[in-house]
Amino acid sequence: MTKLIEITVGHYCIEFTPTTIGDYTILVKHNNQPIIKSPLILTVQDPKLCFTEGAVMNCLKNKQAFVIDNSITYLNLNYEEIGDEEIKFIEIALQKNSTLQELLLSYNKISDKGAQIIGNLLSYNSSLQTLTLEDNNISDVGAIAIGKALKVNSTLKYLDISNNFDISTNMEKNLKIHTINL
Structure with missing residues (x-):
């Protein structure tokens, strides 16, 4: 589940709840342009x-x-x-x-x-x-x-x-x- 939450005017938080382990690529755009440091790769693992x-x-x-x-x-x-x-x-x-x-x-x-x-x-x-x-x-x-x-x-x-x-x-x-x- 992914949800965009506005914290203050112009500042947003992306709430992301992965359902399985693995790699997720998150591409963040503003005005249809990728933001610097995007895409982000998030790796979700079960703890050892x-x-x-x-x-x-x-x-x-x-x-x-x-x-x-x-x-x-x-x-x-x-x-x-x-x-x-x-x-x-x-x-x-x-x-x-x-x-x-x-x-x-x-x-x-x-x-x-x-x-x-x-x-x-x-x-x-x-x-x-x-x-x-x-x-x-x-x-x-x-x-x-x-x-x-x-x-x-x-x-x-x-x-x-x-x-x-x-x-x-x-x-x-x-x-x-x-x-x-x-």
């Missing part, structure tokens, strides 16, 4: 079910949607050059997972944008107990986003955000957390 850390990393490197098997409770993704784009894939995967308890993301390339995605994840996730983000590129902006999520998250018990930019003075308190390394 991952049973191991290696399978998760393979999906992240290939920018492929994935689901983490419920048998996985510990995921070590330290030193994997994970950035903000990969964090979005992890967030989507964890929306359907209720068993992952430990997520290690230290020594990667996560910035404030990724930290904000992690903050969003923490605001609704009810299984993570340990999260490490040591030695990334997170500043006080990202730390505040995570801190705000900790106000509503009651399951996270250990958070390590040490060796990032100077964030220790801006990290908001969470009385439910047992250990926090700044």
Whole structure:
């Protein structure tokens, strides 16, 4: 189903709901002329079910949607050059997972944008107990986003955000957390 929605005068949003997996070509025209960066090719895939850390990393490197098997409770993704784009894939995967308890993301390339995605994840996730983000590129902006999520998250018990930019003075308190390394 495709639907054109006018958001404001002259600005439109195309709502597209694919019915099958595969490639879709979307050609956008104005006054019967293609708009720059058109046609767009959209690939719709079923998410891959991952049973191991290696399978998760393979999906992240290939920018492929994935689901983490419920048998996985510990995921070590330290030193994997994970950035903000990969964090979005992890967030989507964890929306359907209720068993992952430990997520290690230290020594990667996560910035404030990724930290904000992690903050969003923490605001609704009810299984993570340990999260490490040591030695990334997170500043006080990202730390505040995570801190705000900790106000509503009651399951996270250990958070390590040490060796990032100077964030220790801006990290908001969470009385439910047992250990926090700044």
